[in-house]
Amino acid sequence: MNRNYRTSDPPTSALAGREMEVGGAAKQQRAMCLAALVKTPGATAREIEDCIGIKAHKRLPELRADGLVCNGPARTCRVSGRQAITWYAHICGATPNNGELQCH
Numbered sequence: 007m008n009r010n011y012r013t014s015d016p017p018t019s020a021l022a023g024r025e026m027e028v029g030g031a032a033k034q035q036r037a038m039c040l041a042a043l044v045k046t047p048g049a050t051a052r053e054i055e056d057c058i059g060i061k062a063h064k065r066l067p068e069l070r071a072d073g074l075v076c077n078g079p080a081r082t083c084r085v086s087g088r089q090a091i092t093w094y095a096h097i098c099g100a101t102p103n104n105g106e107l108q109c110h
Contacts, residue, residue: 038058
């Protein structure tokens with residue numbers, strides 16, 4: 007089971023995180039995030055959230071820890087207007103290299 011809460015979080019957050027995993031919601035949200043990145047490589051977390059309607063910022067690091075996604079270079083997010091990290095699915099074999107992304 008993925009631990010999707012910080013040790014410094016209040017007990018209610020830890021309980022909610024465990025319920026998300028046990029109930030399958032976190033797994034479903036990770037699948038939604040991964041599918042969005044397959045369709046839209048190089049999206050920011052806010053762009054993914056805007057597209058699929060859930061908070062992706064928690065699920066993307068979990069997918070990265072599982073080796074399914076990686077970070078690309080930062081760019082201006084089309085939703086927030088701020089500089090943000092981009093995300094890529096490893097499905098195409100994408101790996102970051104000096105701020106650029108290369109697919110193998």
